Amino acid sequence: MTAIYRHRLFWPIVALVTLIVINAVARPQFIKIRVQDGELYGPLISILRDSAPLMLVALGMTIVIATRGIDLSVGAIMAVSGAVALTIIDGAEDPGNVGTVLIACIVAVLVSLVLGAWNGFLVSVVGIQPIIATLVLMLAGRGVALLITGGFITTVNSEPYSFIASGYLFALPFAFLIGVVAIVILSLVERRTALGVLTEAVGINPEASRLAGVRSRSIIWGAYIVSGTLAGVAGLIYASNIKAADANAAGVFIELYAILAVVLGGTSLNGGKFSIAGTVVGVLIIQTLDSTILFLGVSSAQSPVFFAIVVVIVVIVQSARLRDGLAALTARVRSRGAGVQDSDKVEVA
């Protein structure tokens, strides 16, 4: 029992399940899943689909944070990626052509990869602090995206491109499957190869790792490339969802939500040990919370406050120090004799 209780995914999962239960109790249709034309629908399915962009960005962020870094430019990269893809599709003779869309997506992702490589270059080769290095692109990226779209919101009507965000494959939303593929690939690469442990070593003690012969620079550089690339894919999904490249709205604040997801998943911002499964749970918590706000009919003016309150509660519940503190307090109160009635209050811990 203690093993389960102490597992680092215990509290994040408790938070997620609690959110789902609250929703289900408030409105039972929340957990209903309909099958229509062999495709699944329902609030839970929507959460899975809508979580895809954040999922991709948060996965990349996990790797970057594991190296002691941070990537603030992911939202801007999303904007650039969407702008590149839609500009290509818009300029093509046949926007509905699958080949066109495929080329547009590949180019957009490659551009994102280059942007990630730029971040990685600044951090690992030039030695600029990650927060500053990625801030450059965070601020400049949207300008680049606007430049690409010529200052307009490029809209397209392309069947294959819309498929990315709203299509279905194997009865599940295609966007969700993209997220799953990213999770699987990343987990396999990190754990089946030695990349995971080397990344952790670099994140915990960069100098010791370098002296041990680890290619710290390449590992850190690689992390930003992965983050940029995944953000590019996220940008494609976002743009597909609204069928437009909106440089000012794409991925706004997503870097902060991604960091939040990583932290909720139990990965420390100090770098080192990371958990991809934790990040996945963290993303689902955030997305479920987002839906909860809509679902419970919280007015849009109040929703940030509501969101903030829930996040604070989740973070406090997860705080090991707080739990230890309460445990110590309980023990102390107990040792002073069971007669002290106040001990009941502390038991909540």
Add this chain to the structure above:
Amino acid sequence: MTVDIDVPPIVEMRGITIRFPGVLALDGVDFTLRPGEVHSLMGENGAGKSTLIKALTGVYGIDAGSITVAGERRTFSTAADAQDAGISTVYQEVNLCTNLTVGENVMLGHEQRRGTGIDWKATHREAARHLESLGLSLDTRSMLASHSIAIQQLVAISRAMVLDAKVLILDEPTSSLDRGEVEQLFGVIRDLRGKGVAILFVSHFLDQVYEISDRITVLRNGTLVGEHPIAELPRDALVTKMIGRELEDLAAIANSSHRVIDRTGTPVVKATGLGKRGVLEPADLEIYEGEVVGIAGLLGSGRTELVRLLYGADRADEGEVEVHGKGTKVHQPRHAIEHRISLSSENRREEGVVADLTVAENIVLGIQARQGWMRKIPKKDQDAVVKEYIEALGVRPANPNALVGNLSGGNQQKVLLARWLATAPELLVLDEPTRGIDVGAKADIQRKVAELSAQGLSVIFISSELEEVLRLAQRVVVLRDRRKIGELDAADTDLDTLIDYIANAGEGSAA
């Protein structure tokens, strides 16, 4: 100096028991500290010294027993509680803010106030007064980082005095100090003792323990072995009590320096004119198969710098390195590792172990780094390597999944040694491998070095303890003021000759 036994103790610890998951760290230990004495706490790594200190400073809670400070029974749940009770600690790694000034560090939290602000002038004056009372005249407005570790430690002690400490705990304060600095520190300690401060002293240097202590408490495996006035406990008796067996091991290693090395062939590694502006004047160095080359010199003489250049940890701006007669570029540690050169840094915590990884992960790190991330070493092979080295080097606890950060210094050093031996090096560079570790672990490591070099491994061995260098090495390279001043044959060099050489040789010749 003897302490009046009738003086009531300032600290009385009775039957202290502390359990960690799976380990009984302290088992009913008694410890008494009286005002105006210097009391050394002795024991091997893992004996429970640190645990006892942490119980006294409120870092660990105790599971049984009692702590009485100045006649009052105390329960410390935080380090601040202990500090309020007048117990201050100065650690091996100075825990001050190096980016603040000396004065700010001394007075932190006790700044002189004026209205709502701080009267910096008065604060610095007060800091200077405290420093002067320890015989230190420092510019209180200079950055702490600009001073040597020794001065920083004395600043830490001044800070403890600002807190009005009745009990001062000095945990390995001398491990990075040179002889003169140790004298200065001891002067301060004697002064404080005269003022009635009780001093708990922990050091691995027996000479220093005997020089400064009034009384010794010996721990072994978490239990109390005994408390003795210094005069009643000769050195060999102390060592025997600490390790629980006669120390014949070190004597058995002694012959290593007389081994004859065949220096006719090609050296395993040869450096010519290796240097870096402002760091090290160009120096030559060659190491033959199976040879142990000692590097001697004071702290800061350039011995660490020399091997860092050789290893590619720092980039040399002149000179060449040849491995087996072939010129090679060594600009990065991994280049060195590819040529089977390994370096174990003197700075175990910052540059050695990866604290939050397990023993197994730390051991495998070296071979995995060489293989690259694509080719993960199969779990089965990892386990085999880890098991082999944990056994061969006697790493304790022998648990591959323990976090390295939780191991004692000696065991961390063994893990590092395992990491490098697993890469099958041809040249192993050990920079201060025995610093801050206990006698038993020291003997283990020295024995391993002697054994491996007899099998053909070439070793560069750096140590501040010259006996160690002379015992292990066949040849000793001496550095001073960032310059190589010569080489000695260890077989016909004794300690006095070596010390004299370090201090005086080459005087004037370079002028």
